[in-house]
Amino acid sequence: MADERVCYHQCRGVMMSSPKVNSTQATFLPSQVVKDDESALVSAAKTGDIQAFETLVSRYERKIFRLTQNITQNREDAEDAMQEAFLKAYEHLDGFQGNSRFYTWLVRIAVNQALMKLRRRRTNIVSLDEDVDTSEDTMPREVEDWGPSPEERYQQSELGDILSKAIGDLDPGFRIVFQLRDIEQLSTEETAEALGLSVPAVKSRLLRARLKLRHNLNRYFRRGATT
């Protein structure tokens, strides 16, 4: 498990100068620290080894469920999207050439499944491939120090609830970009390709998403906030 934390919880590219949050960890590209047995498991699964595939499922199910839950904001849809993603991945394993990490490939399948659910349920929301208004003034109004590290201040489950609520309050077009770029650690280009957006559109939405999330978290984390 420790290995997996190293694999998937490095903030790729984001400068890690804050002493409050895992500052002792170096920044790795996920592909540099992927678990050694992943390609062997994928190869075994390709030959029909169900046990190997189930090992991969157990390894990623929590992350994939968080992804589908964050996109759909609906538990039933999230469960269905996760299940369909794993089944599709198994069905199409032969088509996985190993040019990317297996997890990145799986994320893209799960995103597609989750987006289908989201669109089916909420036909009136703005389509992800349409332009969303990002021209609104983004200048932050609150400029308070956050004080003690949120990780030290809140219990894990409480922090998890705060983060879920904060991300759930974002518009889908911003939420999904943040999810792929900053949580799943896809590159800007991979995110653009997965969502059918241009690179500038991803960058613009990412900026808005980060600032809006910062705003949503400010009331919990600012110095002097009631815990």
Add this chain to the structure above:
Amino acid sequence: MKCKEIVKELADYLDEDLDATLKKSIEEHLGKCQDCRLVVDTTKQTIQIFCNSEPAPLPAETRNKLHHALAKHLHHRNVTP
């Protein structure tokens, strides 16, 4: 450089995706402007908190449903010629 321009470049600055000249201008501004420094620091923390967060364990019912469906479909697929 003005505060508004800092915000505009914030995402690329945090991703270290800026040329050296622009990065230097931003850092000069941050050295003088406490408000922008706080915005940069708290936005950076926002990303790190999400990035470091551990996904919650799957609810038992969700996990059972998933593994039951996988067992059913994968075994069926493997025995079907």
